[in-house]
Amino acid sequence: MDILSNFAESISDLIFDQKLTLEQFADKVGINVSEIYRYKRKERLPSTSNLIKIANVCNCSIDALLGFAPYNENANYRSDKNFCEVFRNILVLNNVTRYKLCQETKLAPSRVDDWYNGKRLPTVDNLIILKNYFNCSIDFLLGRE
Numbered sequence: 001m002d003i004l005s006n007f008a009e010s011i012s013d014l015i016f017d018q019k020l021t022l023e024q025f026a027d028k029v030g031i032n033v034s035e036i037y038r039y040k041r042k043e044r045l046p047s048t049s050n051l052i053k054i055a056n057v058c059n060c061s062i063d064a065l066l067g068f069a070p071y072n073e074n075a076n077y078r079s080d081k082n083f084c085e086v087f088r089n090i091l092v093l094n095n096v097t098r099y100k101l102c103q104e105t106k107l108a109p110s111r112v113d114d115w116y117n118g119k120r121l122p123t124v125d126n127l128i129i130l131k132n133y134f135n136c137s138i139d140f141l142l143g144r145e
Contacts, residue, residue, distance in 0.1 A: 002067075003045065003066050003067060003124075003128070004042040004044075004045060005042060005067075006065075006066055006067025007039060007045060007046075007065060007066055007067070008039060008040050008041070008042045009067075010064065010065045010066075010067070010071075011036065011039050011040055011054070011065075012040060014054075014058050014060070018058075022036050022037065022040070028057055029050075029053050029054050029057045029058075030053055030057075031046075031050050031053060031054070035050065045123075045124045045125070046124065047123070047124075048121040048122060048123060048124060048127065048142075049121065051065065051124060052079075052142060052144075055077065055139075055144070056077070056079070059076065059077060060072075060077070061077065061137070061139050061144075062137075062138045062139050062142065062144065063131075063137045063138050063139055066124070066128075066138065068131070068137070068138070069137065077139065077144045077145070079142070079143050079144050081143030082118065082143055083115065083118075083121055083122070083141065083142055083143060084115065084116065084117070084118035085143065086140070086141055086142070086143050087115050087116060087130075087141070088116060090134050090136070090141070091116075094134060098112050098113065098116060101133070104133070105129050105130075105133055107126065107129060111126065121142075127141060127142075
């Protein structure tokens with residue numbers, strides 16, 4: 001699965017469906033237009049915060065934006081939990097320690113500690129690792145369900 005291509009196609013479709021220019025889309029989302037160009041050219045994935053902005057403004061699933069789930073036009077996503085809260089809960093529910101998570105996924109302990117303590121969000125690549133490890137959606141991890 002080529003996540004860069006999936007995301008670039010999703011962005012292009014959203015812009016087309018909303019009948020916006022790249023500049024208008026960037027303004028609507030609150031992201032620099034140069035970032036939108038990079039996404040469309042498959043140069044990079046967005047930061048997690050930009051990904052959340054795009055999904056919130058377009059009322060779509062992050063998993064759909066990245067190609068992990070079909071697009072649902074009637075979805076209504078709301079963020080009622082923050083990542084730190086969800087991350088702590090999912091560790092407990094799965095009976096997984098931070099140490100075990102790091103050992104089994106090769107994630108850096110300092111990063112995992114930062115997420116656990118609410119100091120930062122994981123990158124999109126790390127969200128995908130967590131999604132696969134815990135067998136859940138990225139939207140769930142980010143408290144968007």
